[in-house]
Amino acid sequence: MSSDENNLGTCPVDRGLMRVGDRWSMLVLRDIERGLTRYEQLRTSLGIAPNILSRRLSALVETGLIEKKRYSQRPPRDEYLLTDAGRDFLPILMAIGAWGRKYNGAGTLSRHLDAATGKAVRPVVVDANTGAPIGSRPLHLEIPG
Amino acid sequence: MSSDENNLGTCPVDRGLMRVGDRWSMLVLRDIERGLTRYEQLRTSLGIAPNILSRRLSALVETGLIEKKRYSQRPPRDEYLLTDAGRDFLPILMAIGAWGRKYNGAGTLSRHLDAATGKAVRPVVVDANTGAPIGSRPLHLEIPG
DNA sequence: GGCAGTCACTATCATTTTGCAAGCGACTCG
DNA sequence: CGAGTCGCTTGCAAAATGATAGTGACTGCC
Numbered sequence: 214m215s216s217d218e219n220n221l222g223t224c225p226v227d228r229g230l231m232r233v234g235d236r237w238s239m240l241v242l243r244d245i246e247r248g249l250t251r252y253e254q255l256r257t258s259l260g261i262a263p264n265i266l267s268r269r270l271s272a273l274v275e276t277g278l279i280e281k282k283r284y285s286q287r288p289p290r291d292e293y294l295l296t297d298a299g300r301d302f303l304p305i306l307m308a309i310g311a312w313g314r315k316y317n318g319a320g321t322l323s324r325h326l327d328a329a330t331g332k333a334v335r336p337v338v339v340d341a342n343t344g345a346p347i348g349s350r351p352l353h354l355e356i357p358g
Numbered sequence: 359m360s361s362d363e364n365n366l367g368t369c370p371v372d373r374g375l376m377r378v379g380d381r382w383s384m385l386v387l388r389d390i391e392r393g394l395t396r397y398e399q400l401r402t403s404l405g406i407a408p409n410i411l412s413r414r415l416s417a418l419v420e421t422g423l424i425e426k427k428r429y430s431q432r433p434p435r436d437e438y439l440l441t442d443a444g445r446d447f448l449p450i451l452m453a454i455g456a457w458g459r460k461y462n463g464a465g466t467l468s469r470h471l472d473a474a475t476g477k478a479v480r481p482v483v484v485d486a487n488t489g490a491p492i493g494s495r496p497l498h499l500e501i502p503g
Numbered sequence: 504g505g506c507a508g509t510c511a512c513t514a515t516c517a518t519t520t521t522g523c524a525a526g527c528g529a530c531t532c533g
Numbered sequence: 534c535g536a537g538t539c540g541c542t543t544g545c546a547a548a549a550t551g552a553t554a555g556t557g558a559c560t561g562c563c
Contacts, residue, residue: 225467226388226451229458236379237521243371247499252540262522267541277461288530290539298461304483304492305453306371312450313374316422316443321502322370327485328496335486338449340472340479344489347449347481351473354392357466382550397511407551412512433559435510 223357232276233302237261237269242299243306245279250292278302307336368502377421378447382406382414387444388451390424395437423447452481 233239240259249258256266270293273279278299281291295303307325314322325334338347378384385404394403401411415438418424423444426436440448452470459467470479483492 223466223468224388225455225459225463225469227385227458228462228467229454230381230384231458232462234381234384236375239375239379240372243369263541265521300493301460302457305450305457307492308450308453308483309374310370312447313372313376314370315446317373317377318370321368322373323368323499323501324370325497326500327488328498330487332487334492334497336483336492337486338453338481338483341482342475342477342480343472347452347479348445352470352479353473354468355471356468408512410550
């Protein structure tokens, strides 16, 4: 693990990846956002083994990205919903999607359209201070002493 | 795997994660951006086992995110540099970092400062069309038929 | 020239994680 | 009652990961 108390422990990227740093977790979040909130829906959509899905879901619940909510008593049925933390992660998935489209996007892919304008969303990471895309201005890394 | 020919194959997120969908790959990219471009630097910084690092590096080279470049003949020394694809992924790491800081950011963490203004960068994912943060406007998912 | 030391790995093996397949309990519907 | 669905769990095989040791190419220093 890199979660020692060295300089890596001070890296926010590391902190983020501690909670969602695997493929399945991210794909689960993506699918929940799509409206696939139930176990069986997720399993068939992802093509994931049931034990793995169970484990991922409990891990995501435990780390507070999703929550399990009973929406029917009889029959007992639960659905998995995004928490604030989970919802906040979605833009990152969009950014990953934009990157995947650019560099691994052969064929037709699904995309998000702005509901108002109907235009395809083009996710870009910018600095909220300047509005400039990350990478367009020189940065400096500050490491706490 | 979820890379079947169903609707998931059309998902750009999936496409992106196929190439960098694991913790170590992302941390390697982060470290290379920090200037840790040599094998030994990466190994000690990450605290990763050498065989694992080798495999990750070759995988990243193979998928075109980094390239191995000889910078000294005698002694023979290589460094790993980001390709365009790799550099394009960095903003996503910044966004993950911002998320990690927000939801798992106890203690003091490293951060990026804008070299010109000196202010801490605040990465946000926006729609390049509208400039609005993703999540602030209703979207609609379009899946190719 | 010989020897310690660094760098960039590879090889071997234990441990952990992932994945497949089968099964199970609760319930509904006919 | 019997078949079917949903949401899992259990067992076991396969694959990935990780710890440790070792190796080859070279440098730099007596």
